[in-house]
Amino acid sequence: MAAVPVWAATCTPAQLDEILAPATAQHNSVEVACSATLPKNRTISKRLYFTGAGASNQVFDCNGNTVAPTHITGGDSIVIRSKKQQNQWLRPENFTIRGCKVVGSVRVMGMGTNGEAEALRLSSLEAGHTERAQAAAPSRIRLENMNISGNGRIPLYLAPGVNHVTVANSRITGHSKSVAVYLDAESGHNTFTRNTIDAKTSKRELIAIDGSAHNTFSHNRFSALNHGGIYFYRNCGEGGTIRHQTPSYNTLSQNVFYYHRYRGRLPAVWLGARDGNRNYCEADAGYAFGSSLDNRDFADFNVVENNQIYRLPIRRMIRDEGNNNRISENRTVR
Numbered sequence: 607m608a609a610v611p612v613w614a615a616t617c618t619p620a621q622l623d624e625i626l627a628p629a630t631a632q633h634n635s636v637e638v639a640c641s642a643t644l645p646k647n648r649t650i651s652k653r654l655y656f657t658g659a660g661a662s663n664q665v666f667d668c669n670g671n672t673v674a675p676t677h678i679t680g681g682d683s684i685v686i687r688s689k690k691q692q693n694q695w696l697r698p699e700n701f702t703i704r705g706c707k708v709v710g711s712v713r714v715m716g717m718g719t720n721g722e723a724e725a726l727r728l729s730s731l732e733a734g735h736t737e738r739a740q741a742a743a744p745s746r747i748r749l750e751n752m753n754i755s756g757n758g759r760i761p762l763y764l765a766p767g768v769n770h771v772t773v774a775n776s777r778i779t780g781h782s783k784s785v786a787v788y789l790d791a792e793s794g795h796n797t798f799t800r801n802t803i804d805a806k807t808s809k810r811e812l813i814a815i816d817g818s819a820h821n822t823f824s825h826n827r828f829s830a831l832n833h834g835g836i837y838f839y840r841n842c843g844e845g846g847t848i849r850h851q852t853p854s855y856n857t858l859s860q861n862v863f864y865y866h867r868y869r870g871r872l873p874a875v876w877l878g879a880r881d882g883n884r885n886y887c888e889a890d891a892g893y894a895f896g897s898s899l900d901n902r903d904f905a906d907f908n909v910v911e912n913n914q915i916y917r918l919p920i921r922r923m924i925r926d927e928g929n930n931n932r933i934s935e936n937r938t939v940r
Contacts, residue, residue: 617638621642622644641664688743705750706753714771731848739791754779764789774797781808789816793817803829829864838853838876853877914938
């Protein structure tokens with residue numbers, strides 16, 4: 607029988623005051639280790655950190671308020687992260703954040719901010735890396751009724767190993783110099799449902815599934831797709847980190863891909879978008895596993911079914927360069 611979580615204590619008035627106090631150059635962020643429903647009609651001008659086991663079993667409800675950090679250059683508005691203590695990774699679990707209007711970006715991270723972090727690179731040089739990365743990363747995190755408005759940085763980033771995150775009834779908008787949503791290497795078992803994702807990207811696809819597996823996207827609406835929709839690939843060798851997991855066993859079902867004037871040069875779904883076509887793919891050479899052994903994507907055993915694509919033909923907008931993928935019952939609507 608699974609253990610029943612012990613929920614975090616409610617924030618004291620002093621803790622709430624610290625969260626809500628205007629940011630200054632010296633005090634521009636706050637660690638939150640308590641549950642709260644914020645009072646209405648307030649603005650949070652500090653970066654919010656939810657760190658380690660202290661963030662577990664919390665429910666943090668912004669109650670419709672805006673999180674817009676000031677006195678900070680770069681970085682994310684909300685960070686949910688693990689921390690290392692005495693050679694052990696302590697991670698947030700069973701954490702819900704909801705009702706926030708985020709100006710900027712949200713990042714969920716374990717061993718590192720991205721796939722090139724040194725702790726990840728070292729772990730990747732040995733077998734069992736996917737399991738280690740997932741054990742170290744935040745798990746069973748829920749983001750609901752969120753509105754994340756990007757201002758250049760990737761609006762929502764699930765870093766390596768992050769698992770069992772649910773993003774529901776939310777909108778991801780604004781603009782990004784990269785993608786709108788990034789699921790990084792070794793992450794998995796994440797669910798996106800009933801969301802609107804329409805952030806404008808400068809050059810890249812809307813959503814990157816980079817060596818991430820067992821994820822589900824259902825009942826979402828995607829637009830701003832002129833640079834591509836959802837791409838499945840494996841970022842072989844970047845930063846010298848071996849990518850162990852492949853972008854496999856993912857499900858896209860009952861989503862809407864909305865196109866207005868776009869003529870469809872780039873697909874809505876691309877299974878196997880890179881297949882080793884990067885100049886850094888040999889940076890992880892010398893090992894008999896993962897992308898060190900073979901640079902190909904292996905975007906296999908995915909399901910793409912019952913999706914609607916506006917105006918454009920399915921045969922052109924769903925590109926399958928993997929194996930054993932099930933693509934069925936998708937249709938073009940007018």
